[in-house]
Amino acid sequence: MYSLNQRFDNRDIPEEEYMTPGHVACAGCGAALSMRLALKGLGMPTALVIPASCWTVIPGLWPMTSMKVPLFHTAFEATGATISGLKAAYRKRGMDNICVVGWAGDGGTFDIGIQALSAAAERNEDVIYVCYDNEAYMNTGIQRSGGTPIGAWTSTTPAKNPKAVPKKDIEEIMLAHRIPYLATATAAYPGDLIAKFKKARTIKGMRFIHLLSACPAGWKMPENLSVEVMRLAVLSNIFPLYEVENSEIYRQTIIPEEIVPVERYVRLQGRFRHLSDHDIARYQEMIDQRFERLKERFDKTANA
Amino acid sequence: MKKVLTGNQAVAYGAMLSDVKVVAAYPITPQTTIIETLADMQAEGIGDFDYIRVESEHSALSVCIGASMGGVRAFTATSGQGLFLMHEMLHYATGARVPVVLANVNRAPALPWNIWSDQTDSISQRDTGCIQLYCEGNQEVLDTTIMAFKIAETVRLPAMVILDAFWLSHTSEPVDIPEKEAVQKFLPSFDPGDMWLDPENPRTFGSVSMSDVYMEFRWLIQRDMERAKGVISETHTEFGNLFGRNYHQVEGYLTDDAEVVIVCSGTVASTGRVAVEVLRSEGKKAGMLKVKTLRPFPSDEVKNALRDKEKVAVIDRNFSPGAQGVWAQEIRSALYELADSERPLLYGYIAGLGGRDINIGTIRDIYERTSQSETPEDADIWVGVKYV
Incomplete structure (x- = not known):
């Protein structure tokens, strides 16, 4: 069971670093931390392909790179x-x-890259x-994507007209393809990530990992x-951490104590500042309903 | 071994004999029988390649770029709208310096819908940095596919083999299929050097480059495109020595004493040869110049072939709206370098769009019109267009 003030035992985190200091991510970038941890889990030999995204910039300007794995930068929709x-x-x-x-990123996955990903x-x-x-x-400066949550401010969904529709359920979209492995993870739970x-590396076929990645800017x-x-997203069931084997066996890997x-989660972020108590209550209902559906699947596995 | 092959089958044989390792396939008329033939070859074990059935042409070229970055020879084929969808990735392939080869079966752009021959699709890729090789017959299609890999890999730029819809793609001709061993001697296994994603030598390809270095990367593309002119000629010569079939970037037919030289590309060159013979039999001094490469553009060869000629008529099965036929533009700018006394008059003709036939009569009309005119009109002449 996990709580907000959880302390982690870091002894399980491999010491080997595949990403060097000197990258150009912003302070507090969830994406940079996620990569650092993900490569530790993957181990070698590994090759990376990155489409247009913050991660186009993060490794550094030519001729410098902060990556110790071979990396090819591809076009936005081509991953x-x-x-x-x-x-x-x-x-x-x-x-x-x-x-x-x-x-x-979410734009390269939920939106422009979904065709090539689905195929x-x-x-x-x-x-x-x-x-x-x-x-x-x-x-590109905080424009709305198919991954943006309902109610959020972005530079194309101003506070007077915030995003009106919920985030795409990318997990269910991917599971509809009957892929062998899917997981959600976040750098706030490094051992889990x-x-x-590590597990994904041992499985053959399409594996999809969805990382919630905080962006302070x-x-x-x-x-x-x-x-x-990121931890509050997990503890509030906004971003439950789980994995699914063969698109069938759901398992919640981090179960909040409370x-x-x-x-x-919402009140810590300026992008939700305009939300009324009523808006937040509605958001709470949506999150609860989504988690109920997931929980049925977790329970089905647990009781099998 | 001689076999009767369509142009599309000739492409497939060319790719298979070149020992491609990854083929990405997406259907579009009139290209589809290329990928169908390759699917059969793979299923029969005639070709040792992975065959990836993608969901779009954009992905087809992206698969090839990924495969090339993994260090293997990759191939795909498309037409018309498919090539337009690939456009972004053609620029990308050039920037990544991957020697991917693709075949494009010339198809007219929509709208209105039309699946017939028209060069506007490949012409629209002129500025992507992809080498463009236009073919006249099915033997040339097969041979050019093999040569395209050698040229592309030597200069590390993508290359496109181009054939006319239906006139070649679906027309059968006897084609000499070279032995695989002979092809391997001409085109050894692909050596990516250190330009691949090697975990033992991890490097980042395609990083953000600011204005202090970006131009240098682009200059290298231009340097190697210029180098490609010599490489194409050397490859033609080497191929000719081994297989006894000779190809040229620019090839004249009865041009020596010609008063009007008709410039053609693709299958129009084949009709042009016959048309010129017919005109000669009538005592008319006609000649034909076939141009095989649009990029790199063989401006020196064109200049030398047309120097001191009286009149040049360029047939364009394409056009650039608001400007003119693209071959005519290219040739006009090559001729600009000649002295006034050596420079021929240039007449541009738009013909055969959307698969309209360019037959001997069409070429005879073009000859007569050019021959009788004192000076070219300001704009290209649209041959046989109703209501004009």
Whole structure:
């Protein structure tokens, strides 16, 4: 059972670093921390493909790079296809042991990249697709994406007309492809995140990992709150941590000791400042309903 | 071994003999029988390649780029709208310096819908940095597909083999299929050097580059595109020595004493040869110049072939709205370098759009019109267009 003030035993986190200091992510960037932890979980040999996103910039300007794994920057909508081709090349060269990872943002996954991703999932390509989700087009200046939550301010959904529709349920979209492995994770639970990447590496076929990734600049909050806010997303059931094997066996991996009201998560972030108590109450209902549906699936696995 | 092959089958044989390792496939008429033939080849074990059935042409080229970054030879094929959808990734392939080869079966752009031959699709990719090789017959299609890999890999730029819809893609001709061993001698296994995603030598490809270095990356593309001119000629020569079939970036037919030289590309060149023979039999001094490469543009060869000619008539099965036929524009700018006394008059003709036939009669009309005119009109002439 987990609570907000949980202290973690870091002895399970591999010491090896595959990302060096000197990257150019903003202070408090959830995406940079997520990558650092994910690579520790994945281990080597691993190759990365990254489409247009904050992560286009984060590794550093040419000729510098902060990555100790080979990395190819691909076009915005092309991740699912590029990783398919790369994996095929390794297979043809007898290098099937190289783990091919696509690493895309929410815009590159929920929106412009979903076609190539869906096709790669349908073909059950032997790759890992990671969506680091900071819930808007952060690299271009915080525009609304299909991953932006209902009610949120973004630079294209002003506070007077915030996002009117909920976030796409990307997990259920991916599970409809009958993929062998799906997981949600966040850098606020590093042991859980690393374990999921470790496990994903051992599975063949399409694996999808959805990372909630705090963005202080876009969520309008102090940099030092990133980890706390990501943790509150988990403890409030806004972003439950679970994994699904064979698109069927659901397992909640982090079970909060006590469910925190979504208000605590929402009130820490300027992007929700305009929400009334009534709005937040409605948001709470939506989150509860979604979690109820998930819980039925967790219970089904637990009782099987 | 001689076999009767359609142009599309010739492409598939060319790719298979080139020992491609990854093929990305998405259907579009009239290209589809290329990928169908490759699917059969893979299923029969004739070709040793992974065959990835993607959901769009954009992904087809993205798969090829990914495969090339993994260090293997990759191939795809498309037409018309499919090539338009690939446009972003063609620029990308050039920037990534991946020697991907694709075949494009020329198809007219929509709207209105039309699946027939028209070069506007490939012409619209002129500025992507992709090498463009136009073919006249099915033998040339097969041979050019093999040569395209060699050219692309030598200069590390993508290359496009281009054939006319239906006139080649679905028309059968006897084609000599080279032995695989002979092709391997001409085109050894792909060596990516250190330009691939090697976990033993981890590097980042395609990082953000600011204005202090971006131009240098683009200059390298231009340097290698210029180098490609020589590489294409050398590749043609080497291929000719091994297989006995000779190709040229620019090829004249009865041009020596010609008063009007008709410039053609693709299958129009084939009709052009016959048209010129017919005109000659009538005592008319016609000649034909076939241009095979649009990019890199063989401006020196064009200049030399047309120097001191009286008149040049360029047939464009494409056009750039608001400007003119693109081959005519390219040739006009190559001729600009000639002295006034050596520079021929240039006449541009738009013909055969959307698969309208360009037959001997069409070319004869173009010859007569050019021959009788004292000076070219300001705009291209649209051949045989009603209501004009």
